[in-house]
Amino acid sequence: MMAKKASESETISNELVLPNDTNVLGNLMGGKLLHWMDISSAIAAQRHSRRVVVTASVNNVSFNHPIALGDVVTLRSKVSRAFRTSMEVFIDVTVEDHRTRETIKCNEAIYTFVAVDQHGNPIDVPPVLPETEEEKTRYDGALRRRQLSLILAGKLKAADATELKALFNPE
């Protein structure tokens, strides 16, 4: 299958924080943002694979900055690497103060999707071709993250995770 550029899957979405998206402090609830990130990254994975995709896992989402009612949230999703039937997608979230129009980076998340056929069975996807520096760094890191997730799931022995081992035991 022919590789596709990472940039071809880029998906941008802008969302307005409405009252029902907020908690009692008037800030965006985490669960709503997780939902928006899932839809945005699913569209990116669908663009890369031209298939129906289903969420396989979510990793390393951190919420560093409260987002207020009325703020505009921008989500940028891009496939970082593909592994046979699965795709890792990075979502960069920024929020825009509508008066100053200052843009603050407030989240970064990684979702993994599997492409499926009409019966729901996994199906192969094209490899990803990273071009920019950031795309290359994320492409390289994807293997390390995959090993870590296989270890945590008990499907890989720590001793065989060569990429990760180096991290903890360098010489």
Next chain:
Amino acid sequence: MMAKKASESETISNELVLPNDTNVLGNLMGGKLLHWMDISSAIAAQRHSRRVVVTASVNNVSFNHPIALGDVVTLRSKVSRAFRTSMEVFIDVTVEDHRTRETIKCNEAIYTFVAVDQHGNPIDVPPVLPETEEEKTRYDGALRRRQLSLILAGKLKAADATELKALFNPE
């Protein structure tokens, strides 16, 4: 602050999968489940801390089993450990086939929350007292997960993560 039993925070919710929660294959979308898990685990953290809580991070959610339209999804959330102002919450998700009433475990997720006062500033929470075997295992693992997350965020050196180091370099 006096420790509270893990079981005191337990929060059960049952959700019915409706048409708008499903993808084109008729299965529950990941983003909707992430949203339900956020609300359920936030209630558990709120019960433990008796405070308003905000989502701090989401880790290691994997989706292993398609959940169909009309299925009943049961979420069980419980605080596994507290670190000064933050709480780690485990969410166990089962799905019930309404004809056989067979119950299948289909997800396990870990969310972290921070307790805040009325101005949104972090505030101390009580320690957790684990009682069952499972509660103790999750309590112990929480420290390892926290080190890993601090390393990934660049706030801790791998060399100082004693718990994790042992995992990759045992003797």
Next chain:
Amino acid sequence: MMAKKASESETISNELVLPNDTNVLGNLMGGKLLHWMDISSAIAAQRHSRRVVVTASVNNVSFNHPIALGDVVTLRSKVSRAFRTSMEVFIDVTVEDHRTRETIKCNEAIYTFVAVDQHGNPIDVPPVLPETEEEKTRYDGALRRRQLSLILAGKLKAADATELKALFNPE
């Protein structure tokens, strides 16, 4: 058909009151609670019958206590009695003040469901086996409530409603 314990159908749900669920006074609107009670009690009836169920009637819901934005509402539903194809379900609603964690009973409702096959035709359900004192009291009362509802619907003469007659004309 073999009788099933009332407790086997028990269904617990926890809901967080969000802005869109509230009226201009900031309290939970009755219609939203009626909706939550319908879903919770439908799951209980579905658990008892292992069938698709449809709402047949709603009786005696009273709203005694305002429930505020941000409160946690807990619904406990349990089948109280079955009549051939229909099931009476009690829903007990409590609300929890998230600071004191004081739990206040605020509603009690009775919904009736009919089990149906895939064409929507009524189908037999197992009898209910009450065990606790409360389960027995509710089981006994179900017949009286059924007579009353048949009278109100013009399907039973008041003179034939022996259980009810005794209530108004004791000696």
Next chain:
Amino acid sequence: MMAKKASESETISNELVLPNDTNVLGNLMGGKLLHWMDISSAIAAQRHSRRVVVTASVNNVSFNHPIALGDVVTLRSKVSRAFRTSMEVFIDVTVEDHRTRETIKCNEAIYTFVAVDQHGNPIDVPPVLPETEEEKTRYDGALRRRQLSLILAGKLKAADATELKALFNPE
């Protein structure tokens, strides 16, 4: 306070049954209809009292006819009688087959509301002036229903419910 005609409170609403309002058989779920009835009857009570109103109780809702996806549901709400601070509202529900435009009566429900001031305290409402035959029948029945509901709530002795007693013990 001057009496107001029952007809002045009449409130009509037309709703289209959307996918998310339906169960696995493709029919309108009871809970959604209960929600629509609450909003429609609340507007009628608000029109009668010119006050914020809160739902006090729901009685005798029966679901006799499945309503399908794409059908148009018409709700007609009208205050039937007022008791100092509370109002009984009848909701008549019809459904329209969009091909034949045949209109089928499918539900009748009774909701009770209390008018409140800005602090949520009950406040007096004008009496109702019934004009048509149906309005008069419903006005008269309201007292009987109120006695029944007070008995069921344990706030009135059956022996003192003169209107109801006659029903079961005619001589």
Next chain:
Amino acid sequence: MMAKKASESETISNELVLPNDTNVLGNLMGGKLLHWMDISSAIAAQRHSRRVVVTASVNNVSFNHPIALGDVVTLRSKVSRAFRTSMEVFIDVTVEDHRTRETIKCNEAIYTFVAVDQHGNPIDVPPVLPETEEEKTRYDGALRRRQLSLILAGKLKAADATELKALFNPE
């Protein structure tokens, strides 16, 4: 096909403005009103044609009056004229101050619908028979609006739009 009276398609809806329908000033957002108007006018077109209808165009909606949280919005839709397979529908929107019960006209909108068969292909609809003064004025104006819209879409030359030409070049 036999003509049908304009009044036969009349569709009334009452909506309550909820928190999630409002912007940061606490007023109804335009997009929500556009959505309500679409459903209300679609029901009117469906009543006229007894067919499934799809929105073809929206013209000349203006928002003149802020509508507040808790207000009751009344929409009155009526088919003004039919052109073979399409129908023009007028929607008159009023808002009611629930304290004074003063009714203010706040919007007027024109939507056009096409009737379709089960494959989504356009299908003929009955002509409209206007009766009141207002119905006649709107019926006459519909031709002018149709010419204008054909010109704007580049499907009619301005010189051939006799009705419109007279407006700009009267003698």
Next chain:
Amino acid sequence: MMAKKASESETISNELVLPNDTNVLGNLMGGKLLHWMDISSAIAAQRHSRRVVVTASVNNVSFNHPIALGDVVTLRSKVSRAFRTSMEVFIDVTVEDHRTRETIKCNEAIYTFVAVDQHGNPIDVPPVLPETEEEKTRYDGALRRRQLSLILAGKLKAADATELKALFNPE
């Protein structure tokens, strides 16, 4: 006030068509698209003015192409011209077949917004600086559309609408 480039207000959103957004034919309902267009164009107007904005009018939205369940809808909004306190925004809507990834242009709409201060009073906005051919064409057309809308609202005599007059009465 210093002019701002049209491109600075550009706002892109991607939406996934979910079951509840569709009609009985399984296609996106017009009202839902109108709602999405309102939010997308409001964000563009907010970016141009750095103010809260309210929808003033909607013109000339036509729906030419059915959009199916599961399709990805892309909305691109950009301020085309500003008139003291109001802004005209163009929304270009494309839909993407997720298998072929073929992109079809399916709608073009024009919304007008007014910038307001915290009391809801209109407030001045910066002029727009068009750069591309398309931006210039839309900028020029905006005056003609404004005259037409003032005529239709009865606020301008046709004889004074010089731009429009030329269109119907060229010599």
